[in-house]
Amino acid sequence: MNPGVWAWVGLSWTERIRLVLEEYGDRLTDISIFGWIVAADGTLTETFDPAQLDTYREKWPHIRFWGCFRNMDDPVDGPYAIFEALRDSATARANLADQVQTKMFDMYPWLYGVDLDMEGGGNFRSEDSEAVFHAVSDRAHALGKKSSGALPALTATGSVGGENWVRYKELGAILDHVSIMSYDFAWSGSAPGPVSPGFWLEQVYDWAASQITPSKISMGLPLYAYFWSIHDYPSSWGATRRGVSGTYYSAWQYFTGARPWSDSGTHNAIGWLAYRDESSMSLWGYLDCYDWKEPTAWENITGAVAGTFQGKDYVVRYGLPGGVPQWSIVDNSAGNSLIAYDFRADTVTAANGAQVSPKVGYTLTTEIIQREPVAATIIDDYATSDGQLSNIYVQPSGAWRFIQATDTYKQYRGSGELNFNNNFGAQSLYAQARFQFAEAGRFGVTSQGITADVTDGGHLRIMQGSTVLAEKWVTARPVGTPAMTGRTVLALRVREGSARAYYSTAETSIPLQLKVDVTPPGGPTGFSSTGDAWIDHIYLGDGWLYQPREAIEVEVNGQTKVLGRIPRTGVTWDSANRFRPDLDVEESETRQINIVLDWTYEHWKDLPISTGQTERVNIRPLDHDLWLGRLTILDRDGASIVYFNDATSIAHWQGRAALEWGLQGVAMWSLGQEDVRLWESLAGGELPAKTKRLDE
Known part of the structure; x- marks a missing residue:
């Protein structure tokens, strides 16, 4: 069986598109007509006349045509507002199903099915989102038609676009076909790079094929280019x-x-x-x-x-x-x-x-x-060795041990207290641990008599002794997962008159979660856990001084220029390239520029x-x-x-889609933007009775 070749038509209508439909329709198996937009109440408005495809339907009867509606064109709030409204209202969803019947299938009975392109919806309202797909898909099935969805690209860890309402397994059970929009990993607002990088495609389709029947899936590929100007700001x-x-x-x-x-x-x-x-x-x-x-x-x-x-x-x-x-x-x-x-x-x-x-x-x-600045380093310990554990730390009530988990990965594992083997007096400090809960319990960071602790369920507190000074709920973490998975980052910064707790699931960014004004009573600095915990990184830094991670100096022909230094106000620099806020504020308050972890x-x-x-x-x-x-x-x-796909790019991934994952084929965005040589390189979906030789 030849791989399926799905393409969208209707975003534009050019001579090149008509040429491809006329000459290479035998290479296409499915065309989704990008021809309707949906409003918040479920009403559909036609934006492309499907009758323009009549000539090609007659010439290529094997092609399956789908009616596609989208929520991309709200002039005020964009797609999010429309998706939210459809998720909120059963009445709007019922109206949408009626509109699909009357404005798509009744008017164009030759349509094979309906294709939903629902952009946005960044939060986790999965069941409400699936209700939109259910309403449309159920109506299509009742009419003897099929349903398809253009879904965001997800890996096992989620979506790069934050569209984490998507659950492949559930949507795959609702729909007859899915096109995964595995493009725009790099886009106009990101750093330059491949629009569909290979490592990401592999992660996406390893995950998708484990959640959805592979023969239902088409691999989304870009036919377009991106140009990033890099000569100036x-x-x-x-x-x-x-x-x-x-x-x-x-x-x-x-x-x-x-x-x-x-x-x-x-x-x-x-x-x-x-x-x-x-x-x-x-x-x-x-x-x-x-x-x-x-x-x-x-x-x-x-x-x-x-x-x-x-x-x-x-x-x-x-x-x-x-x-x-x-x-x-x-x-x-x-x-x-x-x-x-x-x-x-x-x-x-x-x-x-x-x-x-x-x-x-x-x-x-x-x-x-x-990268964001870090507290000026005192100790940076990736669970280095058994000797490090013995020399740098003391265990007044703990049972911590060094573990070589793999050839290259190490941990300190245990429970109870693990303190630094030093009396810091009244020094302001920042202490941080990256760890995972081997057992359910509460993990804490303590300095100067102030503790920030968190449970595996996500209950975060700042404490002085047994008194709760501030608390909130944060993301819960798994318990008992394999080494290096489900890790959590907890940090505490204590200054003369304040304490701050930071919490994250990764060290790339550790946002402030709680702040209290308090006079610390003094005491040791270290970590504690009520149950077994596994620590793989401990960081101790100064509570006031920051080390930036942003700039280089370039020297050419005796002239120098500093590149990347971020302007700051209200700070004082020292001779070792460190700065200190003049007031008791967060480092981020000293700059107006966000630091994004990208090129x-x-x-x-x-x-x-x-x-x-x-x-x-x-x-x-x-x-x-x-x-x-x-x-x-x-x-x-x-x-x-510039990054762009040509015929070789698409043919490569079409082959891998079929042979490595058993997918239905490829879905290409969008017809008219491609290297037309692509169509000579693709196997025909159905060959007409007589075809011209390429050298004729």
Whole structure:
């Protein structure tokens, strides 16, 4: 059986779409007509005339046509308000079912089924959401029709878009078919990257195929491109995002030199190299980039190391695990750390044959991942060893032991008290543990006589002795899971007149949960658990001083520039690159910029280099834990990084969808944006009686 080929039609109606429908309909098995929008009361409004498809229905009788309604076009509140209204109202859902019958199936009886494209709905109202699908699907089935749903992409850990109302198993039981929208992992507002990265597709379909009968599933794939401008900050051209979408052929025009990066006359028409990403099989490349380096292509390196995450290389300087002498605050300033690269911005050949370079000058753009500042380090212990457990900690009423859980993963396991083996006096401190509940109970962090503790059920408190100073409910955590799963992060910051409790399920961001004004009475700093707990990371830092993780210094031809430093107000810096809030406030209150754990771009505009000369670029990582990615020498007036799919990309994933997961096929968004060569590479859904040879 040939894999199914599903495509959406109706977002636009172009000559290219009509060409594909006329010439390559034998390659299509299903067409979803993106032709109706739904209102909050369930009313459908037609936005595309399905009669425009009559010619192609007659020519290709094997194609199954579906009527698709969407909730994307609310001018005020967007899709969320419409989805909320449908989830809230049984009357609206009943009206929607009636509308599907009268405005789809009664008017167009040749429709094979109905396709629901319900965007938004970020909270966990799963049963209410499923009621919308039930209402429509039940009516379709009563009329002898089928139902399909375009569902967000989920892995076992949830949706990258936060649409965690989706339960694949339940929706798979309601619907006859699902198209999983496994695209826009990278989008216009994110860092550049593959729109459907390979590692993510593997995670999505491993999970989906375990929850839904695989033969019901179509793998959603993008036919379009994304262009991210990376030569300057978006505010310089009046934008908030770097990215815009485009078709395959728009990318093809730029990379072949058929048109310049800009039509304003500031750029030459130049052909640029495109590469194939090994993971996603998508194409990618730079426009108006005159040299670039992977972060690992250094000439020399001191005090930093390389790593790889999700197939992408980076270089990082890690912080020190403890101060010298012990219990002092670590000096995590850059010291002699340095990474050196050689660049050469040569002329390139324009489409007219001329050797050209940028008309004005160059920009150096660096990829970096910034992180929120941390309390200046005193101890950073990843459950290091049995000796560390004995030397750094005391157990006044505890039974803690060191466990080598795997070849590379370690834990301290036990219950009772585990305190630091030092008298800190009245020093303000920040103490944090990442742990998991091996048994049900209460885990706590204590400093200066103040305790923050939490139960596996999510009851979080700040205590002074037996007195509860503040409390709330947070996310509950599993009990008795395998090592490294279900981990929890609890932290306590105690200053002279305040205490704060922080709680999260991951160390990437640990938000403040409770704050009280209190005078700490004094006492040891450490951890405790009423039941067996497994700790894999303990962090102790100063209660006032912060170490930023955001900036590098670049040196070229004797000139230097700091990139990535976030402006702050109401702080005082010290000589070791640390800052302290002048008032008893959260670090986040000293800045107006959110720190997002994603690749971002920093720029040195008008870089002091010359065309045709090899130039040494020295990178000094001012802060630890900052990841440095690719470095590019760009046209200062405009340059992009582009990711796009071609025929090879789609054919690759069509084969894997069928052979690895047993899926029904692929679902492509959307017809008219693709590399038309795709249709020659796909096996026919049904071949007509006579087909033309490709060489005729």
